[in-house]
Amino acid sequence: MSLRIYAIAYLVFLYAPIVLLPLFAFNDATIIAFPLTGFTTKWFTALTETKALHNAVQNSLFIAVVTSLFSTILGVCAARAGAMYNFPLKRGIIGLVMLPLVLPEIIVAVSLLVVVVQMLHLSLSNWTVVAAHVLICTPFSIAILNGAFQNLDPSMEEAAMDLGESRWSAFRLVTLPLVMPGIISSMLIAFTISLDEFIIAFFLTGANPTMPVYIWGLLRFPGSLPVVMALGTILVAMSIVLLTIAEILRRRGMARAGVKDKGSFL
Amino acid sequence: MWEKLTATEGRRGLLMISPPLIYAILMLAIPIGAIVLFSFWTQNFMDVDMTFTLNNYREIIEKPIYFALLKRSLFVSGTVTCVTVLLAFPVAYFVSFHVRPDRKSLWLFLITIPFWTSYLIRVFLWKVILGYNGVVNTGLINIGVIDEPLTFILYNINAVIITLAHAFAPFAILPIFVALEKIDRSLLEASQDLGESKLSTFFRVTLPLSMPGLVAAVLIVFIPTIGDYVTPELMGGAGGKLIANMIQTQFLALNNAPLGAALAIVAMLCVTAVSLFFVFLNRRWLRGRS
Numbered sequence: 001m002s003l004r005i006y007a008i009a010y011l012v013f014l015y016a017p018i019v020l021l022p023l024f025a026f027n028d029a030t031i032i033a034f035p036l037t038g039f040t041t042k043w044f045t046a047l048t049e050t051k052a053l054h055n056a057v058q059n060s061l062f063i064a065v066v067t068s069l070f071s072t073i074l075g076v077c078a079a080r081a082g083a084m085y086n087f088p089l090k091r092g093i094i095g096l097v098m099l100p101l102v103l104p105e106i107i108v109a110v111s112l113l114v115v116v117v118q119m120l121h122l123s124l125s126n127w128t129v130v131a132a133h134v135l136i137c138t139p140f141s142i143a144i145l146n147g148a149f150q151n152l153d154p155s156m157e158e159a160a161m162d163l164g165e166s167r168w169s170a171f172r173l174v175t176l177p178l179v180m181p182g183i184i185s186s187m188l189i190a191f192t193i194s195l196d197e198f199i200i201a202f203f204l205t206g207a208n209p210t211m212p213v214y215i216w217g218l219l220r221f222p223g224s225l226p227v228v229m230a231l232g233t234i235l236v237a238m239s240i241v242l243l244t245i246a247e248i249l250r251r252r253g254m255a256r257a258g259v260k261d262k263g264s265f266l
Numbered sequence: 267m268w269e270k271l272t273a274t275e276g277r278r279g280l281l282m283i284s285p286p287l288i289y290a291i292l293m294l295a296i297p298i299g300a301i302v303l304f305s306f307w308t309q310n311f312m313d314v315d316m317t318f319t320l321n322n323y324r325e326i327i328e329k330p331i332y333f334a335l336l337k338r339s340l341f342v343s344g345t346v347t348c349v350t351v352l353l354a355f356p357v358a359y360f361v362s363f364h365v366r367p368d369r370k371s372l373w374l375f376l377i378t379i380p381f382w383t384s385y386l387i388r389v390f391l392w393k394v395i396l397g398y399n400g401v402v403n404t405g406l407i408n409i410g411v412i413d414e415p416l417t418f419i420l421y422n423i424n425a426v427i428i429t430l431a432h433a434f435a436p437f438a439i440l441p442i443f444v445a446l447e448k449i450d451r452s453l454l455e456a457s458q459d460l461g462e463s464k465l466s467t468f469f470r471v472t473l474p475l476s477m478p479g480l481v482a483a484v485l486i487v488f489i490p491t492i493g494d495y496v497t498p499e500l501m502g503g504a505g506g507k508l509i510a511n512m513i514q515t516q517f518l519a520l521n522n523a524p525l526g527a528a529l530a531i532v533a534m535l536c537v538t539a540v541s542l543f544f545v546f547l548n549r550r551w552l553r554g555r556s
Contacts, residue, residue: 007360007373010353014380014435017391020401024394032394035404074286085279097286100294102486104493104537106510110517110530111297114304118314118523135293138286167272189382196384199496203517212386219390219500232387239383247375 018236024226025233032225043230053231056214060195063126063210067133068190074134075141075186076179082142083149101139108132109203116204124206132200137190144189148182148253181253188246192239305528314524322528332512332529339492339509340536342423346430347488351480353431354438358479359472361439362446374443381436389500392429396420396501421503429497434490438483445479446472474552481548485541492537509533 028038047053078097081087100108112132116122152175160170176183198212205213215231218224272278305322308315326332361373380388395401396419403415419425449472457467495510502508509529516526 003356003360003364007357010357010435011376013432014377016395016401017388017432018380018383020391020394021387031399074289077282077284078286081279081282085275085282087276087279087283090279090283093283093287096295097283097290099290102489103294104490104510104534106493106495106513107298107301107530107534108294110513110523110526111301112293113517114523114527115297115300118304119300131293134289138289142286192382196382196386198386199494203514212384215384215386219386228387228390232384235387236383240379243375243379243382247371251371 021229021236022233025229027226030223030226032229043226044234046227047230047234050227053211053214056209056211059126059205059208060211063129063133063201064191064194066130067137067194068187070130070134071137071141071190072145072183072186074138075145076183078138078142079145079149080175082146083152084154098139098142100136105136105199106203108135109200112200113203124204126206126208126210128204128206129201129210132204133190133194133197136197136200137193140189140193141186144186144250145179145182147250148179152178179253181249185246185250185253188242188249192242192246196235196239301527302531304524305531307524309522309524322525323532325525326528326532332509332532335507335509335512336533336536338423339533340540342426342430342498342508343488343491343537344540345427346434346491347484349427349431350434350438350487351442351483354435354483355442355480358439358442358446362443374440377439378436381433385433386496388433389429389497392425392432393420393500396425396428420501421506423502423506425501425503426498426506426508429501430491430494433497434487437486437490441482441486442476442479445476445482449475477548477552481545484544488544489537489541492533 023036024032025043026039026041027036028040028042029036078094082090082094087093109132112128113124116124116128122128156174157170160174161167165173196212198216201210201213202216209217215228218228270277271281304314306318306320308317308319308321357377361370361377365373393400397403398415398417398420400420402419403412406412407415419428453471453475454467457471458464462470492508493510495508495514498506498508498511502511510533513526513529513533516522516529
C-alpha cells in the first residue's frame with residue numbers, strides 16, 4: 001500500500017512541470033509566477049502572428065518528417081537482421097548501431113560539427129540536423145521494431161517463397177503488413193524525438209533555426225515567456241496525442257505478431 | 267553477383283544490417299575519429315594548424331578551471347545517478363510486483379510520457395517551480411512553513427541535480443523494470459519456504475537478480491548526463507556550470523574547436539573509466555556472493 005502511495009507521488013513529481021504549463025499559457029500576466037491573475041488566450045493569438053516562429057516550425061517539421069522516414073527504414077533493416085539472421089560480429093555491429101542511445105548528445109553534436117564545418121568545409125543546414133537526428137533516432141526505432149519482428153515466424157515468408165513469390169514480394173506481402181503498426185509507431189516516436197531535440201540542433205542548425213533553437217532564443221527575454229508557455233502547451237498536447245497513437249499501434253503490432261506484451265519497448 | 271551476396275544466411279544478415287551499419291560508421295565512428303584527430307591540432311585565429319601537438323591536453327591539465335569543471339560534472343552526474351536510481355527502484359518494483367499484469371503497460375506509458383515532451387520547456391518549468399516566487403516558495407510561505415523564500419534551490423548545483431533527476435527518471439525505471447520482470451517468482455516463494463523473511467528474501471534474492479537492470483540504469487543515466495549543457499545553463503547560475511557548458515563555449519563562442527574537442531574526449535574518457543570501474547565492482551560483488 002505504501003509502495004502504491006510512493007509510486008503515485010512519483011508520478012506527481014514526473015508530471016509537475018507539465019501540469020503547470022497550461023496554467024501559465026492561459027494566465028493573463030507577463031510574469032510567470034503565482035498567483036494567477038486571469039484567463040486569456042492572447043498568448044496563443046500572438047503565436048499565430050509571429051513570422052519567425054512559423055519558419056522555425058516549418059524547418060522542424062521538415063527535419064522531423066525526413067528523420068522519421070530514414071530512421072525507420074534503418075530501424076527495419078536492423079530489427080529484421082537482428083531477429084531473423086545470424087551473421088558474423090552480430091553483437092558488435094548491433095552494439096555500434098545502438099550506441100547513440102547512451103552516448104552524450106554533445107559528443108554526437110561536436111563530432112558531426114567538426115566533420116561538416118572544419119573538415120568538409122560544408123555549410124550547416126537542415127540536412128546536417130537531419131543527419132544527426134537519424135543517428136540518435138535509429139536506436140529508438142530499432143527498439144520499437146524489435147518487438148514487431150521478434151517472434152515473427154520465419155516460416156510464413158518461406159511458405160510464400162515456396163508458393164512462387166520472390167524474396168522481396170514475400171517480405172512486402174507477408175511480413176510488412178504484420179509489422180506495419182510497429183513501423184508507424186517507430187515513425188511517430190522518431191518524429192517526436194526529432195521535433196523536440198535541442199542539444200544537437202543548437203550546434204548543427206544552419207541560418208534558419210529549428211523550433212527548439214528558436215524557443216531557446218526566446219527564453220532569454222522575460223517578455224516572451226508567456227508565448228513560450230503557449231507554444232509549449234501546444235507541443236506537449238501534440239506529443240501526448242502522437243505518443244498515445246504510437247502506443248496503441250505498438251500494442252496492436254505486438255498482438256498481431258503474437259508476442260506477449262512486456263509493457264515497454266526499451 | 268546478387269546470388270553470391272545472398273547465398274548464405276550470414277551474408278543475407280550482413281546485407282540486411284549494412285544500411286544502418288554504414289550509416290553508423292559514416293555518422294558516428296568516423297566523426298568520433300575525426301574529433302580525436304582534431305584534438306591534437308590547434309586553432310590559429312581563423313585557420314586550424316594541422317601539426318600534431320599535445321598542447322590542448324597540456325592546457326586542460328595546467329589550467330585549474332577545466333579540472334574543477336570536470337570534477338563538478340562528475341559529482342553532479344554521480345549524484346543524479348544515485349538519486350534517480352534510488353528513487354526509481356521502488357517504482358519499478360511496484361509496477362513489476364504489485365500492479366495487475368494488464369495494467370503494467372498503462373503504468374509504463376504514464377511514466378514515459380513526460381520524458382518525450384519538450385526537454386527545454388520542462389527544464390524551464392523547473393525554474394518556475396523552484397524560483398524565488400516559484401511554486402515551492404509561494405506554497406511553503408502560504409502554509410506557513412517558511413517566512414522567507416528559500417534561495418538554495420535555484421541557480422546552483424541543487425537545482426541542476428533536481429532537474430536532471432526528473433529528466434532521466436524513465437531511463438532509470440525501464441531497465442530495472444525489465445530485470446525485475448525476468449525474475450522467476452517461484453524463487454521468491456522457495457526462499458520464503460526455506461525460512462527467509464520477506465526483507466531478507468528481497469536482499470538475498472530479488473536485489474542480486476535485479477542487478478543487471480540496476481547496472482543498465484546507472485550507465486544509461488550517468489553517461490548521457492555528462493553531455494547536458496541546457497540544465498546547467500538555465501538552472502545552475504554562475505556556480506553551477508559544468509564541463510558541457512565549457513565544451514559548448516569553446517566550440518561556438520570562443521571558436522576554439524580543437525580545445526573543445528580535447529575537452530569532449532577527456533570528459534568522455536572520464537565517464538567511460540568511471541562506468542567501467544562500476545561494472546567491474548559490480549561483477550566482483552555478484553561473484554563474491556555466489
